[in-house]
Every structure is written in C-alpha cells, then in structure tokens.
Amino acid sequence: MQTPEKTIPAAPEYESGAAYIDGAFMPVIQAAIPVLHGGYRRSDVTYDVVGVWDGNFFRLDDHIARFRASIRALHMEPAESDAEIIEILHRLVALAGLRSAYVSMECLRGAPKPGLPRHPANCRSYLSCHAIPWQSVATHEMFERGMHLMISSVLRIPPESFDPTVKNFHWGDLTRSMFEAKAAGADYSVLLDSDGNITEGPGFNVFCIRDSVVVCPARGALKGITQKSVLELCDELGLKSEVRDITAEEFRNADEIFTCTTAGGVMPASRIDGRRLNNDRPGPISTRLKDLFWSKRTEGWHASPVRYELAAKVASCPDPS
Incomplete structure (x- = not known):
C-alpha cells in the first residue's frame, strides 16, 4: 500500500x-x-x-x-x-x-x-x-505477513465505568496490554470484557471469520467508522456478517482474524496467541475485504x-x- x-x-x-x-x-x-x-x-x-x-x-x-x-x-x-x-x-x-x-x-x-x-x-x-x-497502525511488514495478536490478561475498562462508544484518552488498560503483547512477542493485544468476550484492541476494532461468516463484537468497543465500512463491504460481496458476543475461545479458534481502523483500513492477522492461521499468512476473505476497501477508496467511495x-x-x- x-x-x-x-x-x-x-x-x-x-x-x-x-x-x-x-x-x-x-x-x-x-x-x-x-x-x-x-x-x-x-x-x-x-x-x-x-x-x-x-x-x-x-x-x-x-x-x-x-x-x-x-x-x-x-x-x-x-x-x-x-x-x-x-x-x-x-x-x-x-x-x-x-x-x-x-x-x-x-x-x-x-x-x-x-x-x-x-x-x-x-x-x-x-x-x-x-x-x-x-x-498506520500496521507496518508494511505486518500487512505482508499478517498481524500477530494476543488476547491480553488485562480487561477492558467496563462500559459501566466509561462508555467505550465515546472516543477517549483513557488508555491505561490499552497501554498496559500493549506492553504485555510486546513481552510476548506479539504486535498488538486484544482485550476481553469481564464476561470473557472480545472487545477491541489499542485503537482498532476486531473481526473473526468462522465458516465464511464475518463476526464483530456487539459491545464493549468503539463503534468504528471503518467497522461500519467493513459491514457494508460484506453486504456488497454477499458475505454473511454478524454483530454479537465473541468468546475468547471462539476468537482463538477462528478461521481468519482481521482488525480495522481509520489509521490502516482493513488489517488481516496471521497469528493469535501463537496459533498460526492460514499457513501463517493473511486469510483469503480478510485479504479480499482489504483489497476491496482500498480499491473503492481509490474510486472515491x-x-x-x-x-x-x-x-x-x-x-x-x-x-x-
């Protein structure tokens, strides 16, 4: 890119x-x-x-x-x-x-x-x-090989304390999780809520794909503009998408994982907690969404x-x- x-x-x-x-x-x-x-x-x-x-x-x-x-x-x-x-x-x-x-x-x-x-x-x-x-959140190398993610032991600040849909500088939990990811050799962290469901990462939304269904968390995260765009792209491609709770176990065992944000667009992952997905490369559906996102941007979308x-x-x- x-x-x-x-x-x-x-x-x-x-x-x-x-x-x-x-x-x-x-x-x-x-x-x-x-x-x-x-x-x-x-x-x-x-x-x-x-x-x-x-x-x-x-x-x-x-x-x-x-x-x-x-x-x-x-x-x-x-x-x-x-x-x-x-x-x-x-x-x-x-x-x-x-x-x-x-x-x-x-x-x-x-x-x-x-x-x-x-x-x-x-x-x-x-x-x-x-x-x-x-x-960009992801470097050129990360785009080529896929992001290496880990599920942090640090829990996301609960919505009852501060509404995550209000974009804010309360990054104490996110910052702490980034150091945990660095120590584990991962690029970035993904945080859980107190119920053990996936929320978001430091500055990005997350998706997983199971059996060709594209899924993102229903709560505990910012309502991302790029997340909204991804859901529109899924409709355009005829891909089924869901917005619902995602457990840590489901996320770890997904067929594909990708992240998305304004500062990077669609960013496929190739590892989660050390597990290699798609032969340690970005997955096909994630890559298709990434390529379509940028081609439509070039066309003036x-x-x-x-x-x-x-x-x-x-x-x-x-x-x-």
Missing part, C-alpha cells in the same frame, strides 16, 4: 503538519495545551480521527457526527459548529499540503476561572485539531475532496489560556 505524496508545497513551518487550537492556526510543532487544563490533567478529552487518502477525506460526515455525539455525552460545548469544524480540518490538510493525512479533532476542557471549584462544569471546553502525514484553496485563508487568533 503506497502512500500518496504531498500535493502542493507547504510553507516550511508547516512541513511537519498543521494545528488549530481554540481559534488559532499554527504549525503542529508549536501546538500546546496549558498544563493546568483538564484536558491535560484529567484526560478530560473526547476526540475523533479521520483519514485523508489521495486528496480525499473518507466518511468525513460520519466522523463529525460521531465526534459531536461524544462531545454531547461529555457535556462539552465548543464554540465551533459542525460546518466550522469541517472547514478547519480542510484548511489544516491544505496548509500542510498533504495528499494523505492523519487528521485528529479533539474537544477538551480547560481550567476553571479563579475562585471557582475545580469541577468540570466550571471549565470551558474548546477545540484542538491537527493534520500530519499519514500514520464516501469521499470528500480536500479544499486545498483554503491554505491561503488563515486567521490569526489569540493564544488559548
């Missing part, structure tokens, strides 16, 4: 990427969050990530809708409307001159005004966004062309504080 090159020369200060914080555009290397803000001190943030490939955003409206739902769930009220957020994201990609980009939008809480209790209700929420060159003309329109606004 070859990454498209830059489309237009960016100003030198924007070569590493572009950022927007609380009304101001800036080079990404200058972007910073005040250390007293709740977004830093409490991980009081929700976010979403949308991909740009070959000059097109993928499912931008779906990402904006999910982002807004998460904002509302956390009782946040940024100043920008959905239409304004969309324009900001277009402008960031244009400023950086990128044909392919990893574009993040975050809403975070600041600090209370002097004299007010440190309660989130007393903290203003604001927007932070950035666009940087494309990043769910595409919103980047408005590169916005690079010339940059407002100078005050520093967030």
